[in-house]
Amino acid sequence: MVDTNPLLILYPSSSQDHIYHPSTSQNDHQYSSSSIYEKIGWIKRPFNKKPLLLYTTFGAIFFFIVIFCVTYNMNDEYYNIMMMTSSTPADPMIIDTNSPETVGRGVREGVSEKSFRLPGADLAFPWTNYMLAWQRTAYHFQPPNNWMNDPDGPLFYKGWYHLFYQWNPDSAVWGNITWGHAVSTDLIHWLYLPLAMVPDQWYDFNGVWTGSATLLPNGSIVMIYTGSTDKAVQVQNVAFPANLSDPLLLHWVKYSGNPVLRPPQGIQSKDFRDPTTAWFVNGKWRLAIGSKVNTTGIALVYETADFLEYKLLDRLLHAVPTTGMWECVDFYPVSTTGDKGLDTSVNGPGVKHVLKASLDDNKHDYYAIGTYDSESDSWTPDDPELDVGIGIRYDYGKYYASKTFYDPKKERRVLWGWIGETDSENADIKKDWAGLQSIPREVVFDTKTKSNLIQWPVGEVESLRMAKKEFNELEIKAGSVLPLEIGNATQLDIVAEFEVDSNALERTMEADVLYNCSTSDGAAGRGVFGPFGLLVLADNGHSEQTAIYFYVAKGTDGNLKTFFCTDQSRSSLANDVGKQIYGSIVPVLNDEKFAVRILVDHSIVEAFAQGGRTCITSRVYPTKAIYGEAKLFVFNNATETSVKVTSLQIWQMNSAFIQWYPFDKDIE
Numbered sequence: 001m002v003d004t005n006p007l008l009i010l011y012p013s014s015s016q017d018h019i020y021h022p023s024t025s026q027n028d029h030q031y032s033s034s035s036i037y038e039k040i041g042w043i044k045r046p047f048n049k050k051p052l053l054l055y056t057t058f059g060a061i062f063f064f065i066v067i068f069c070v071t072y073n074m075n076d077e078y079y080n081i082m083m084m085t086s087s088t089p090a091d092p093m094i095i096d097t098n099s100p101e102t103v104g105r106g107v108r109e110g111v112s113e114k115s116f117r118l119p120g121a122d123l124a125f126p127w128t129n130y131m132l133a134w135q136r137t138a139y140h141f142q143p144p145n146n147w148m149n150d151p152d153g154p155l156f157y158k159g160w161y162h163l164f165y166q167w168n169p170d171s172a173v174w175g176n177i178t179w180g181h182a183v184s185t186d187l188i189h190w191l192y193l194p195l196a197m198v199p200d201q202w203y204d205f206n207g208v209w210t211g212s213a214t215l216l217p218n219g220s221i222v223m224i225y226t227g228s229t230d231k232a233v234q235v236q237n238v239a240f241p242a243n244l245s246d247p248l249l250l251h252w253v254k255y256s257g258n259p260v261l262r263p264p265q266g267i268q269s270k271d272f273r274d275p276t277t278a279w280f281v282n283g284k285w286r287l288a289i290g291s292k293v294n295t296t297g298i299a300l301v302y303e304t305a306d307f308l309e310y311k312l313l314d315r316l317l318h319a320v321p322t323t324g325m326w327e328c329v330d331f332y333p334v335s336t337t338g339d340k341g342l343d344t345s346v347n348g349p350g351v352k353h354v355l356k357a358s359l360d361d362n363k364h365d366y367y368a369i370g371t372y373d374s375e376s377d378s379w380t381p382d383d384p385e386l387d388v389g390i391g392i393r394y395d396y397g398k399y400y401a402s403k404t405f406y407d408p409k410k411e412r413r414v415l416w417g418w419i420g421e422t423d424s425e426n427a428d429i430k431k432d433w434a435g436l437q438s439i440p441r442e443v444v445f446d447t448k449t450k451s452n453l454i455q456w457p458v459g460e461v462e463s464l465r466m467a468k469k470e471f472n473e474l475e476i477k478a479g480s481v482l483p484l485e486i487g488n489a490t491q492l493d494i495v496a497e498f499e500v501d502s503n504a505l506e507r508t509m510e511a512d513v514l515y516n517c518s519t520s521d522g523a524a525g526r527g528v529f530g531p532f533g534l535l536v537l538a539d540n541g542h543s544e545q546t547a548i549y550f551y552v553a554k555g556t557d558g559n560l561k562t563f564f565c566t567d568q569s570r571s572s573l574a575n576d577v578g579k580q581i582y583g584s585i586v587p588v589l590n591d592e593k594f595a596v597r598i599l600v601d602h603s604i605v606e607a608f609a610q611g612g613r614t615c616i617t618s619r620v621y622p623t624k625a626i627y628g629e630a631k632l633f634v635f636n637n638a639t640e641t642s643v644k645v646t647s648l649q650i651w652q653m654n655s656a657f658i659q660w661y662p663f664d665k666d667i668e
Contacts, residue, residue, distance in 0.1 A: 323389030422578030517583030
């Protein structure tokens with residue numbers, strides 16, 4: 001341990017007001033609780049004592065009525081919740097968002113997140129080792145074994161891409177969270193390295209939780225992460241490389257003055273986590289931390305000159321009522337005029353800012369595009385109806401706790417996301433792993449719609465493409481399913497374009513204004529224009545299949561809307577896995593065909609519609625459609641209209657052969 005800042009202090013602080021000093025007590029230099037409420041527009045009013053007796057009388061009567069009603073309905077309500085089938089297309093908020101005991105990404109009072117899995121998951125399925133072995137992916141990143149969750153501190157340094165990640169090295173369930181570490185030269189072929197950080201200090205005794213990396217202009221690296229203390233208080237800590245000349249960044253030193261930040265007054269001790277990468281503005285660094293006040297999700301902003309002392313700014317970066325706890329907040333610029341990524345500190349003309357939050361209430365990642373005011377350190381969404389938590393999601397499937405970084409090597413913004421499990425905890429323990437990372441995605445502003453982002457798998461994944469089959473101008477009649485003879489269908493990269501008769505689209509008088517992916521009948525439902533798409537990981541008898549499809553419906557305004565969905569309701573014969581229907585509206589412009597790209601990697605299916613405007617990640621658990629029994633089909637379940645597959649390209653995908661770094665060899 002060292003007692004001084006190992007980083008070159010480039011911008012010394014000119015003010016000591018409200019700066020937190022690590023050596024001071026928790027109660028010093030704190031904002032009053034009212035200041036947090038004022039930040040979100042709530043003012044505490046003085047209490048009027050005059051009607052106290054009246055309030056008390058009516059309050060007592062109301063109390064007894066409520067107790068009677070709750071007691072009467074409790075058993076029926078509990079029964080209804082627990083009787084939901086595992087294929088119910090629901091988005092339940094299972095954890096009480098008002099509880100200060102809520103802890104993100106896995107645990108509430110020490111209980112694994114699998115305790116809150118979909119109802120029905122307690123029904124044991126006779127999984128065999130043969131089935132479970134097939135589930136492990138070939139080209140997605142996952143640790144050698146055991147539990148994984150959030151991606152942490154991704155960066156590019158001295159020729160290597162670095163990925164740190166939340167890992168339990170001892171078990172396939174959440175707990176004992178350390179920072180795993182891996183490196184790659186291309187974001188696809190990864191090499192495991194020794195643990196970067198472990199919970200060995202009082203301030204991270206209950207876990208080295210999520211954090212972000214900031215690369216300074218002088219070449220230094222500062223890692224800021226959340227630690228759960230020995231008292232389960234969430235605090236922010238600093239670590240830095242022990243040797244900046246080491247391109248592998250094998251050893252990390254925790255600052256002896258940790259923690260550098262504790263929850264300010266008005267913020268619960270377990271609602272203060274996941275610092276962002278810092279950005280530089282007006283001579284100081286800024287970083288955001290996720291939190292909540294009651295049910296309002298907020299992003300606090302701190303200012304620092306040296307990453308050791310911090311000032312909580314007077315204004316929130318942003319807040320959205322009813323969205324609950326914000327975790328894994330991300331904040332970054334995108335160019336509105338080009339396709340290059342931007343360093344996190346860039347601002348000015350031709351730049352928008354993306355604010356993203358992972359909602360602890362429903363475990364989904366929401367983003368919004370807006371404008372960052374560097375003078376007030378606040379962000380405003382372009383469209384309030386598409387604000388964080390109520391508008392657009394990165395991914396409409398099993399995708400959470402995402403984090404981006406700027407890649408200076410290729411001038412791009414790269415996005416990582418955690419793919420969690422929906423099977424039983426017993427199955428995870430038996431297969432000896434749980435969780436993995438998505439294929440990293442390049443993120444750019446959609447210059448055509450100007451309202452959303454484009455996400456696309458990084459180009460390097462195409463290095464895994466092997467044998468190719470191509471089909472063109474296939475006509476799929478209404479109600480038809482066509483098998484595609486491609487051989488093994490376990491590891492695929494599929495690119496397809498569909499065309500529907502535009503005249504028929506214009507002539508249709510049938511309205512389907514209430515269509516919604518999650519509440520529909522999935523691929524089995526039938527409409528005038530859809531569903532149509534592909535069936536992956538399907539057996540010949542279709543007892544198991546995962547459908548990826550489009551559905552065209554009329555809106556209340558008479559205009560056509562296109563939905564992009566995945567249907568997992570028949571993805572597995574197992575009764576202890578989630579089988580949801582995912583999806584949302586995807587913008588399809590007048591001159592565009594219906595386009596989809598699908599990455600199949602054993603039990604993971606990532607789908608990208610219209611060049612990446614809408615993305616869906618499916619975590620599936622087939623029992624029959626595995627190994628050589630996994631097949632691929634194209635289908636059209638519309639009632640009247642044929643669909644033409646104008647282009648269909650399918651590549652077999654090689655393995656990424658992820659392995660331990662060969663320290664006994666020189667691989668550079």
